[in-house]
Amino acid sequence: AQSVSQHNHHVILSEAASLELGCNYSYGGTVNLFWYVQYPGQHLQLLLKYFSGDPLVKGIKGFEAEFIKSKFSFNLRKPSVQWSDTAEYFCAVERGFYGGATNKLIFGTGTLLAVQP
Amino acid sequence: EAGVAQSPRYKIIEKRQSVAFWCNPISGHATLYWYQQILGQGPKLLIQFQNNGVVDDSQLPKDRFSAERLKGVDSTLKIQPAKLEDSAVYLCASSLAAGGPGYAGELFFGEGSRLTVL
Numbered sequence: 001a002q003s004v005s006q007h008n009h010h011v012i013l014s015e016a017a018s019l020e021l022g023c024n025y026s027y028g029g030t031v032n033l034f035w036y037v038q039y040p041g042q043h044l045q046l047l048l049k050y051f052s053g054d055p056l057v058k059g060i061k062g063f064e065a066e067f068i069k070s071k072f073s074f075n076l077r078k079p080s081v082q083w084s085d086t087a088e089y090f091c092a093v094e095r096g097f098y099g100g101a102t103n104k105l106i107f108g109t110g111t112l113l114a115v116q117p
Numbered sequence: 118e119a120g121v122a123q124s125p126r127y128k129i130i131e132k133r134q135s136v137a138f139w140c141n142p143i144s145g146h147a148t149l150y151w152y153q154q155i156l157g158q159g160p161k162l163l164i165q166f167q168n169n170g171v172v173d174d175s176q177l178p179k180d181r182f183s184a185e186r187l188k189g190v191d192s193t194l195k196i197q198p199a200k201l202e203d204s205a206v207y208l209c210a211s212s213l214a215a216g217g218p219g220y221a222g223e224l225f226f227g228e229g230s231r232l233t234v235l
Contacts, residue, residue: 004159032222043120044160044208044226051222090159094222104150104173105224107159 006108021076021111023091032094033074039087083117121227123209129233135197138230142211151194152208199234206231
């Protein structure tokens with residue numbers, strides 16, 4: 001069965017530290033890849049996505065992610081985190097594309113990031 | 118633009134009781150999703166609607182869970198009877214129709230309904 005793995009469940013960083021959160025998926029076909037973020041007390045929202053093209057994608061708030069097809073990975077990075085980045089981060093994989101496909105997202109278990117001021 | 122609305126935000130019930138959650142998606146979004154998020158886990162899709170038809174309900178425990186979207190707009194998710202393991206946050210999300218104009222793969226989530234079953 002298709003699955004999404006996030007190996008870091010809890011990450012604690014100091015402000016200005018660099019961040020990399022791992023995400024691996026098991027599906028061998030063509031996929032769309034996403035990172036969603038949930039700030040404390042807020043709803044899940046899209047951080048960035050990859051459909052095709054340049055495997056290095058940039059999202060909001062200085063985040064970026066790199067798709068490495070050979071490694072089935074889509075790791076999230078930020079060179080310098082801020083206290084306001086404290087949140088839970090979810091990687092998600094969508095299999096299937098247009099015209100009648102289910103297009104459902106499969107989420108990883110999430111990584112809770114705490115940034116200390 | 119108004120977001121996805123869900124109610125109630127919190128619900129506490131005893132096992133074997135019933136509960137219903139309501140969701141109003143973003144206007145114009147044809148696709149509506151219900152996800153279950155158990156503490157420490159990622160959201161798991163329960164059911165997906167395209168307009169008022171079910172696209173995928175393969176992970177919906179149909180012996181106790183039901184969902185409907187009669188007019189292709191708002192939706193209700195019902196649990197009857199509830200079990201302890203149903204304690205979770207129930208997330209509703211919506212998106213433009215997959216493959217349709219403007220579809221970019223993004224789901225818009227509501228704030229969720231937190232259910233505690235005692």
